[in-house]
Amino acid sequence: MNSVQDAIYNWLTIKIVIDARPEDTAAVETEKMFYDILLEKHMLSNIEVSKDEDMYYVHFDEQGERKKQRFPRELIEIMLNQINQQPEKYRNYPQ
Incomplete structure (x- = not known):
């Protein structure tokens, strides 16, 4: 994941999933990884x-x-769709 645009895209795609499914532990972990990047x-x-x-806008x-x-x-x-x-x-599988 070299570009900022790719990193933001990956993070935003999974962020939308956890906004809709906050109990999804795999999505929460993945979002944290992309956010840390x-x-x-x-x-x-x-x-x-x-x-x-x-559109989605990321500032x-x-x-x-x-x-x-x-x-x-x-x-x-x-992905959410x-x-x-x-x-x-x-x-969702419990930890």
Whole structure:
């Protein structure tokens, strides 16, 4: 995961899952891993997410500069949609 854009995409995709399924322990662990990559490898801070009808927006500070990336909702929500369509394939297993 070399680019900031790829790292944000991966984190946001799994963040949307845990927002909808906070009890999903695998998703929570994965989100933490991707978030740590944003903080430690890419040195991002003040990460905030917003959305409208079409897009997700991720605002963040990088090297003292405020930046923003945007992603189509259909791209970000694909994993959550798959889980919702076939929940039997994505059962939550206790730790």
